[in-house]
Amino acid sequence: GAVVSQHPSWVICKSGTSVKIECRSLDFQATTMFWYRQFPKQSLMLMATSNEGSKATYEQGVEKDKFLINHASLTLSTLTVTSAHPEDSSFYICSADSLFRAADTGELFFGEGSRLTVL
Amino acid sequence: SQQGEEDPQALSIQEGENATMNCSYKTSINNLQWYRQNSGRGLVHLILIRSNEREKHSGRLRVTLDTSKKSSSLLITASRAADTASYFCATGETSGSRLTFGEGTQLTVNP
Numbered sequence: 001g002a003v004v005s006q007h008p009s010w011v012i013c014k015s016g017t018s019v020k021i022e023c024r025s026l027d028f029q030a031t032t033m034f035w036y037r038q039f040p041k042q043s044l045m046l047m048a049t050s051n052e053g054s055k056a057t058y059e060q061g062v063e064k065d066k067f068l069i070n071h072a073s074l075t076l077s078t079l080t081v082t083s084a085h086p087e088d089s090s091f092y093i094c095s096a097d098s099l100f101r102a103a104d105t106g107e108l109f110f111g112e113g114s115r116l117t118v119l
Numbered sequence: 120s121q122q123g124e125e126d127p128q129a130l131s132i133q134e135g136e137n138a139t140m141n142c143s144y145k146t147s148i149n150n151l152q153w154y155r156q157n158s159g160r161g162l163v164h165l166i167l168i169r170s171n172e173r174e175k176h177s178g179r180l181r182v183t184l185d186t187s188k189k190s191s192s193l194l195i196t197a198s199r200a201a202d203t204a205s206y207f208c209a210t211g212e213t214s215g216s217r218l219t220f221g222e223g224t225q226l227t228v229n230p
Binding site: 004006034036041042043044045046049091093095107108109110111112113115 | 152154159160161162163164167207217218219220221222223225
């Protein structure tokens with residue numbers, strides 16, 4: 001299957017600082033990327049959907065000014081957690097899809113996730 | 120908001136036994152998918168079943184879908200210790216790729 005890479009895989013930061021997480025599709029052009037957040041022992045909650053070259057669409061309750069998403073190229077999307085606080089500590093996972101796939105399997109390709117700990 | 124509910128929340132079985140996990144959802148769907156997540160890792164796609172399908176097999180996996188009851192089940196036969204993971208169902212409401220995940224089932228297979 002296609003490969004999606006996330007970086008960093010884990011990060012610890014101080015409260016009030018900003019953290020950037022990268023999501024790269026390594027072997028296909030990702031026209032759409034999704035960002036999820038997952039708290040311990042819970043499910044994945046969709047935060048936002050980003051399409052290459054346009055503004056991200058945020059889910060209800062997700063602050064767009066706090067979670068900045070950029071999808072400037074077909075292989076890279078970034079999530080920046082601004083002015084991070086301890087309650088932002090979570091596991092952030094991206095997934096990628098492509099309109100250029102030959103077969104519409106419906107399968108999404110997920111990154112390995114980035115664990116953020118805010119002290 | 121979460122679409123699906125899964126049960127059981129946790130399941131512990133012995134190697135060689137079968138594991139059955141259930142998923143219920145609320146809205147109309149285009150497809151339902153099952154994913155696996157090892158602790159602290161990303162998700163791995165297991166199988167997709169479309170709304171016009173009732174059953175699908177892939178290796179030791181068998182998925183059923185009952186759209187009248189808005190439910191699905193995932194059966195893992197002849198389980199192995201390596202199957203220990205969390206399993207999530209996810210529904211696609213349209214033919215696009217936006218998914219809504221269920222709460223997940225934590226499966227433990229004891230050697």
